[in-house]
Amino acid sequence: MTAEGRDPGLQPERTRLAWRRTTLSCTVVALLAVKQALHSGASPAGIVAVALSALAWLGFLLVAHRRVLGMGTARPQPLSALGALTAGACTVALAVFAAAMLF
Template identity: 55%
Template sequence: MKPTRDPGLQPERTRLAWRRTALALTVVAMLTVRLALTGGPSGAPLALLAVLGWAATVTLFWRRGTGGGRPGAGGRTLAVVGLGASGFALIGIVLVLHGV
């Protein structure tokens, strides 16, 4: 008889990591919206991308956090998360260069 796996605190750590990620992305998205509102129309596309990325990440977090997401999405999840992280890093650089 195969022993059942005891996940321990791993699911809780994963949920907390997703919450921290969502919080950090919320701050970045709000800073880009602030840049768009105070810095003219050049910040609007950046704010739109940040808000869309934030919404996609929160949706992914919600699905995974409530158990509705599939654990294996054909290997695309890692690539999508990596691309999103790179995008938010670029947005962060733009925000720093604009002094926000």
């Protein structure tokens, strides 16, 4: 079968659902960061960590939204290198800011 005749089947739908699940996970992490900051007292470092977590979450949300929209076409384009780098950087940033809030 040639690349022109490729039938993607349900693969784009599974990828779209995976992006949505990952976005939901990032949302939960961001909300837990806010909860942790509120319960531990609003220290300046905690506020900065929550603000940076919110920015990382928004960055990931933007990449995920663009990817989900891109998966709606008959022949979705692969994720760009910049999109993959941004998603990875936002994920690592969320983990670093969460660790910073704990200490």
